[in-house]
Amino acid sequence: VRDEKVKVLRSIRPLSGEEIQESTVRGQYGKGWVLGEQVPGYRDEPKVAPDSETETFAALRLSIDNWRWAGVPFYIRAGKRLPKRVTEIRVQFKRPPHLTFGREAMKEVDPNAITLRIQPEEGISLKFGAKVPSAGLRIRSVTMDFQYVTSFLVEAPEAYERLLLDCMIGDPTLFTRADEVEAAWHLVDPIEESWRGGRPPLGMYPAGTWGPDAASRLLQADAREWHRP
């Protein structure tokens, strides 16, 4: 498992110069509303400099140059003070070149997708188009859902619970190896350096939203949009 992780990291095309401007977004939250409560902006938080340029949000577009993922864009976003705490991986399938039921019937259909939910509600959901049960021919997106908690009725161990156990029994599978750390920093270092120089500029976003507008534009440039978790 650890070898494969390193192989993937080494296959990611490093970003440099203009690519960093075009393919990365950095942001910082301002004051806003989260979970029905007003929260201060990052620069108003205790022990934070009022002119801090520290990022609280990042979005990236990456490419993996290997046989399996050639031509598939990977979009990553992470941030603080977003509307909810959620970690998930979404694999969105391409639309087929020919729409059997015509564009009009398929207008409300999102692309088929598999979502792997890491937390909360660990599970997998599959989204696909189904015919609306009426006289006309209209297709709408529906989901098939699998959740660990309802399917097995056992509590998943806490993340650190598992790691501590692995540590005690000497299983390093989930631990990061030195070459993995180096491969990761090899990708991140040039981005960080560019960001320190203010390229791209820091985008502000109100707390409780899904990041700065630049994050939306990053996907819009590819005629895509972020999935709402």
Add this chain to the structure above:
Amino acid sequence: MSTTSSTPADPAWHGTDVTMRDVLGALGQIREKFAREEAGDDEHAHPRNCVMTLVGVAANDEDERLAQRTSMAIGTHHPAQAIVIREEAPLRGHHLDAWIDTDVQRPATACAVECEIITLHVRGAAADHLDALVDPLLVSGVPTYLWWTGTPPFRKKELLDALRVCDGLVVDSAKFDEPYNSFLGLARLLKVAHHRLGLGDLQWARLRPWREMIAQFFTPRDRRAFLAGISEVGVDYAGEGRGNRIAAALVIGWIAGALDWKLRRAVAGPGGVVVAHYESGGRSVEVNFRSVEKTHLAPGELSAMRIAGSSRGMTFRLTVQHDPQRDRDHPEPAYRTLHPTGGEDDAGMELAARRAEWHRDVLHENLGSLHHTATGDPPGESRPRSPVVFRHERRRPDSTRVLLTLIEIGETEPLRHVQQVDSEDVAALLLDLLSTGTHDEVFNRSLGAAAELVHKF
């Protein structure tokens, strides 16, 4: 779903002055408990079913109950999560009260499903940030519909923020406080809201029988040519003023949008008649809006429509009338024939009740002028805050469900058809809109054309 039954031990939770974290925690526990209870001896439980999240925004007790009742009615057949939000007067240090109610249905041939209704009473500025309240509760991967039972704040940025997390907005333009301005605000959303947002209007759903009647007239192949020969349209509506012409404008917008009529001008004529002039293929089409007094209709409801014209030397006229022969004489209130009895005996109490009823009648008759005195608004510009009680009393279910259609073509005898129209149950109307995903191109086109017309009023 066929046979269903509700468990008496449905989980429920209530918290006073809580946070959204408390609500999310309670919701998680309720879901887990449901999953465990339903698993029985088989450890492999089914996943939680949910077809949508319906967010209802209620302005008062009555709307809140309506939203809860409707959500429950829909959830019975379509497992859903409903969130009912009610803004309360600010109270220092007290922000959020929450209730979670569930209804479990056990179909005979499928696994149990749970409908969740989360009611939030929000105080202070938090109520302006619906997206912050709702977003953490949303179920991923299923559509979210926002049903605003009153008048959405179309001019506020916060509405657009709330709509960002929604796939559709459903309103009832017949219940707007300021129908004219609010309707234009609704139409404006077509341009300013995010591109995936669908719009729905319960009033549009209520107009379905009218639209069907008109469409059916032109459906036979030999009548298709009449569409290009329409020269005159008349709409009668209850109430006065431009605010009460919304339903009429929606129907005309529907016809104009479908037939590609171009609006040239609208002018006020004598007797409160407004005439709109359209142009289509070099021809002129005149549309007359006429206010009529129909006590059994709520302000703004359609009373009649007439479509006339000629094609290839053949004249035609379609007339659709609402409740055509149900004008009844109101009986003389009984109180006038009774003598005051005084005292607290039954007769005295009955007399008091009758007086109260009479007082309410008088209030109802003068509602428009009382409202005008209070606000200074011209007739139809705005509506009394709580006219619903009067409207419900004025509607008689037995007499407002009939449409009479008269068809006159050439010199032949008029064809007469009477049709009972479906109930106006809110749950049914809402479901009708939600079943299309609120992405209805015909409605959008009609709304745009109606707004153009309303703007000329």
